[in-house]
Amino acid sequence: MKNFIYFILIFSLKGETISPSLFSWFSASKLSQAGGGSLIKTPTSRYGNAANSLFERRFSTSFILYPADIQAQSIALSIPKEDKLITAAINHLSYGTFQGFDEYAMPSNNYTSSDTWLRIGYSSIFKSSPIRYGIINQVLFSSLEDYNLTQYYCSLGLIWEIKKYKTDIGFSINDILLTENSFNNFDENFPLKYNLGFSKKLAYLPLEISIDYLIINNFNIKDYFISGLFSISKNFILSWGTSTRKYSQNTNLSVINTILGSMTIF
Secondary structure, three states: OHHHHHHHHHHHOOOOOOOHHHHOOOOHHHHHOOOOOOOOOOOOOOOOOOOOOOOOOEEEEEEEEOHHHOEEEEEEEEEEEOOEEEEEEEEEEEEEEEEEEOOOOOEEEEEEEEEEEEEEEEEEEOOOOOEEEEEEEEEEEEEEOOEEEEEEEEEEEEEEEEHHHOEEEEEEEEEEEEEEEEOOOOOOOOOOEEEEEEEEEOOOOOEEEEEEEEEEHHHOEEEEEEEEEEEEEOOEEEEEEEEOHHHHOOOOOOHHHHHHOOOEEO
16 A cells, blocks of 8 residues: 555656646536546546446446537446456547648648547555555547647546445546657646545435545646436436536536536436
8 A cells, every 4th residue: 555655646746747638528427427526436437536446347338429510439348356346448539520721721631630548447445444546547549630649648546435434535646647659749738637536325315426626736726526426216317516617617507507407317
């Protein structure tokens, strides 16, 4: 455990690591939670605590159609084994097809832009304590016309499981830039995301509620999220969420409208 904590501290000091894909939502469930729910298990989401676990094998898919023909597709496979979990996933974001122009403003060949993430995650539990740890390795392939970018990321997480109270407390560091291979010599400054999460399953309601506090170091951004899953039946789950980003983004909607507009049924 000491070695793992030391590993987190070393990389938390390296805040060198802006691609739009770093802030995109690939999962419909995560979108409905307004970006929160770091301790709610969503295999198709690129966000979340790396120490999250599942107790059954699961194959998940997600498709989101954004305005301006931007599309996000995700597939994920979670394989539990005893007290360990392995997750493999692909997230793809297509920004669409664009009309090209030459230096004389004459139409030329069309071109496309997209981002693709390949993810492999591993989580387990310390034998001497009810604390799970996890690591997610990710590779980003980004392209815009003839420009290409390949980057390698790592995310780390710890979750303290308090089973008696059906409560989880977690901390994660996301999007640690490990290596970069830029064929076109792009020089970007990528942020680290620190997330402190709290999740609890209520005793008298079929509701799992999650609260998150997110810090993005390079931009001095601090946001709070509240989200949850309301299990109406085994095959009918209501996902909802809202955050303080409502005010910074100036949506001009009330809190109630924001929450209702973020709900998803699955």
